[in-house]
Amino acid sequence: MNIRCFTSSDAQQVIALWQECGLTVPWNDPQKDIERKLSVEADLFLVGELEGRIMASAMGGYDGHRGSVNYLAVLPRHQKKGFGEALLREVETRLLELGCPKINLMVRTTNQPVISFYEGCGYTKDPVVCIGKRLIPDGDPAKR
Ligand SMILES: CC(C)(COP(=O)(O)OP(=O)(O)OC[C@H]1O[C@@H](n2cnc3c(N)ncnc32)[C@H](O)[C@@H]1OP(=O)(O)O)[C@@H](O)C(=O)NCCC(=O)NCCS
Structure with missing residues (x-):
């Protein structure tokens, strides 16, 4: 797996990955989540690719006190092969470099x-x- 930073042209594949992994919910708009992440610590938003296709993602963050990981996902057909842990370790390494x-x-x-x-x-x-506490309502108001 090649791990690199997310770029805007990855959005469609990444949203499809999240949908396939069950990470999209009616009260979050994945496109807005991506746009917001690109404005804050975009270099902690990572994707994993195999043969040029995106099959994994992880959205790291650091607020100066604690780090976070959201949207950790591996396409179901590539799960249980160590890719999720490898991507998580890469986020950990980058957070550690920031002093997190x-x-x-x-x-x-x-x-x-x-x-x-x-736990593993x-x-x-x-x-x-x-x-x-939600500050900006997203998604379909009927399903919120
Ligand atoms: C969570 C997720 C990213 C893990 O990715 P993965 O590539 O399958 O994980 P790995 O193969 O790197 O697994 C690492 C270790 O965790 C264990 N593990 C992985 N999935 C597991 C499961 N469902 N139950 C128990 N252990 C599991 C593996 O056995 C492995 O342990 P080992 O090294 O002793 O064999 C993946 O299951 C996923 O995308 N899930 C759906 C999306 C999701 O819910 N993400 C989390 C949002 S909070």
Whole structure:
């Protein structure tokens, strides 16, 4: 897998990847998520490609206190071959280079396979509750 930074021409393939991996939800607009990411730490938005086709993604972030990883995805037919962990390690390396001391990330409590994946990669559950407030409504208002 070749890992590189996302470029605007990747958007269609990346959104298709997220859809195939079940990461798109009615209350998030993937196109807007991409546009916002390109305006903040775009170089932490990575894609993985095999034979010129995008088959993996990871959207890293760093706020000066904690790092984050969103949209970690590997196309189903390429899963369980080590690509997800390799991409996660690349985000970790880049965050470490920025001086980031810890990554906090969110996984839906119903997504036990992915929790197991992260635990296998050295992550542990923290005793915290994730609290959120939406500032900009996205997606289809009927499904929000
Ligand atoms: C999470 C995801 C990116 C993992 O990618 P992957 O390429 O399949 O993972 P890897 O092959 O690198 O797996 C690394 C380790 O995690 C383990 N693992 C991977 N998927 C697992 C699963 N479903 N259950 C248990 N362990 C799992 C692997 O067995 C491997 O351990 P090993 O080295 O001891 O064999 C991939 O499953 C995915 O795209 N899921 C759908 C999207 C998603 O939900 N993303 C997370 C959003 S929060």
